[in-house]
Amino acid sequence: MDLMRIEAPDFDLAMTLNSGQVFHWEKYGAGFCGTIGEHAVYVEKRGEVLQIKMEGGVLRRHGQHQILQNVPRPTTAATAGSRELAPPSAARVVAHYFALDHPLEEICASFPRDQAMNAARDFCRGLRIIRQPKWECLATFICSSMKQVKHIRQISRALRQRFGEKKQIGGNEIFSFPSSGRLARTSESELRKCGLGYRARNLLETAKLVASGEADLDSWSALSDRQLREQLSESPGVGMKVANCVMLFAYERIAAFPIDVWIERVLREKYFARRRKVTGQMLADFAANYFGAHGGYAQQYLFHHARMTGKRKSQSHSIDQFH
DNA sequence: CTCCAGGGATGAT
């Protein structure tokens, strides 16, 4: 098994994986095991360096213990860097997935200067919004509705174990997320066995739409934010919140601002204190204007900060989040 | 606009 190291300053791996944007990475030794697409991956942060092992054949063209410096360093956060010339190396796959090219300094500097935002910015140093595979992200967030993070993790794991492909990484067995085609061939009752409840129907119907090509997730990358949101919302189980999550976590629309109960609480308490009759639409309009071009990042920082410091639940050890 | 079903874990009684 080859090893590779990537310089990854300004990146908090554990916080990123525990921030409620991705649900399948599991703590393993000093690092984490998971999948990036069909690749089984082990990642570990050592100081400023990300150490990775990857299964899937992509690694072999590079020598062992290669250290990549300045992996991809494009200009804006929105530029994908997905148009590679050569076949992507393991390092590029990982660096792209974890969005190591996002200019965090600039992004954080663009946040408004207020008390809540300042606290969140300090607390979430190194938290990045990663680039998830589109289908996996859409499917997972359909499953996320009305669920807490811990439960979403269980659902993701059940779906992978039951319908995904088995992979090996460092003697550890993990499963890729099942394709839309695979899930389209299951049944609602099979999916219910994974703990999906009424979401089973939504996931199954969406899997059919995607597998048939009627919903062409890749081609939607070319759409405007508004058009993309409309397309996503046509899938059953996808409303405003889930659509915004998928836009943010899979389509790099870093202005998308998902509003869930946590963020709603933050907005009402910090930005609409002692105001009555604040509708959801007012909150959404405010967020779109106030937090600006990197609103999605601002949202993620406020969300994670609130979840970790808020009086609700889990004052316990944060390692516990990883089962 | 309001009301509410929905599933399963977790926290409170």
Added chain:
DNA sequence: ATCATCCATGGA
């Protein structure tokens, strides 16, 4: 052991 709480979508 029961009871309440967390949660987003969609339909009445």
